[in-house]
Amino acid sequence: MENNGKVLDIFKFVGIGFLSGIINGFFGAGGGLLLVPMITFVAKDDSKKAHATTLACVMFMCLASSIIYLVKKQLNFKLILVCLIGSLIGALIGTKLLKNLKNNIIDLVFSLVLVVAGVCMIIF
Amino acid sequence: MQILLLIIASTFSGIFAGMGMGGGTFLIPILSLFFGVSQLICQSTNVVCFLVLAIVCFVVYAKNKLIDYKVVLCVVFPSVILSTVASIFAIKVSSNILQICFSCFIILIGIFYFIKAVLNIKKEKEKEEFENRKYLKVK
Numbered sequence: 001m002e003n004n005g006k007v008l009d010i011f012k013f014v015g016i017g018f019l020s021g022i023i024n025g026f027f028g029a030g031g032g033l034l035l036v037p038m039i040t041f042v043a044k045d046d047s048k049k050a051h052a053t054t055l056a057c058v059m060f061m062c063l064a065s066s067i068i069y070l071v072k073k074q075l076n077f078k079l080i081l082v083c084l085i086g087s088l089i090g091a092l093i094g095t096k097l098l099k100n101l102k103n104n105i106i107d108l109v110f111s112l113v114l115v116v117a118g119v120c121m122i123i124f
Numbered sequence: 125m126q127i128l129l130l131i132i133a134s135t136f137s138g139i140f141a142g143m144g145m146g147g148g149t150f151l152i153p154i155l156s157l158f159f160g161v162s163q164l165i166c167q168s169t170n171v172v173c174f175l176v177l178a179i180v181c182f183v184v185y186a187k188n189k190l191i192d193y194k195v196v197l198c199v200v201f202p203s204v205i206l207s208t209v210a211s212i213f214a215i216k217v218s219s220n221i222l223q224i225c226f227s228c229f230i231i232l233i234g235i236f237y238f239i240k241a242v243l244n245i246k247k248e249k250e251k252e253e254f255e256n257r258k259y260l261k262v263k
Contacts, residue, residue: 013198021203025210027226028167029148029174031203033233043195052181052190057199059178061207062171068211069168076165080172082127083134083151087173090138098143104248107241110145114234117153121227124157 012042017057024061032058126159133158134173141177148174149230156223163223164215 016038024031035054039045045053069075098106137151148170155161155169185191214222 010198013195014202017199017202018206020199021206022210023229024203025207026214027152027222027229028171028211028214029146029152029226030229030233031207033146033149035199039192039195039199043192045192045195049190049192052185052188053192053195055178055181055185056191056196057203059175059182060200061203062175062178064204064208065171065211066168066175068208068215069171072212072215074164074168074215075172076161076169079130079155079161079165079169082130083155083169084173084176086131086134087138087141087151087177089131090135090140091142091177092138093135094139094142096142097139101143104241104244106143106145107237107244110140111234111236111238111241114149114230114237117150117157118227118229118231118234120157121153121223121230 009042016042020057021061024058025065028065031061130159138177141174149233152226153230163219163226167214167222167226 016035020031020035020038023034032054035057036050039053040047040050043050043053066075133154134151137148137154140146140150141148151170151173152163152166155166156163161169182191
């Protein structure tokens with residue numbers, strides 16, 4: 001019975017992998033947003049472990065996509081370098097802010113910015 | 125000047141990435157809306173930026189033994205195969221269509237997180253009220 005449960009979990013993870021792979025490959029983002037809640041739900045890992053595991057999975061997806069973009073000459077190295085500097089500074093600030101902000105407030109701000117950005121991208 | 129603005133803009137997306145909220149979903153709209161970068165270049169830029177950030181974080185998480193390798197093993201193979209196929213497909217799709225699909229995707233994710241946040245706030249309030257009532261009864 002226990003083995004059946006484990007096999008079922010493996011199938012669930014493979015399914016999750018397929019879905020997040022399609023999203024991350026097609027949009028170049030978003031794989032992690034799907035993986036965190038799904039891994040938390042199926043593996044019943046705590047939030048920190050789910051985030052770390054997701055990051056490891058998305059890292060490999062990004063590696064695969066990066067190779068494709070490199071081969072197909074779809075990379076703008078100057079832009080990447082500039083964005084990388086900003087992203088690194090931002091990530092350092094973000095990890096410090098995380099300790100001082102409530103999760104629900106972060107979720108609310110995140111959701112509103114996403115909806116506004118999405119609508120603006122369709123209109124403009 | 126534009127470089128400085130780009131660094132500031134990517135810093136904002138980095139802040140969300142640092143909070144574990146998917147920085148890429150911000151970097152792509154910022155590059156597209158404010159700097160007029162095509163959707164495909166936005167995506168490739170985000171993928172490479174995230175890859176570098178992820179490698180750094182991966183080392184830290186691995187040292188702290190926070191990674192569930194069994195889960196990674198199950199998820200990685202199908203996701204890498206599909207991610208590769210989807211990336212090849214994305215290059216062939218026109219940037220405008222890609223942008224509309226991406227916009228719809230982030231709106232859906234936004235709605236999901238909004239509902240999640242509202243439900244959690246409601247739950248916390250109910251819990252607080254319950255604790256208050258318990259405290260008053262004891263008193």
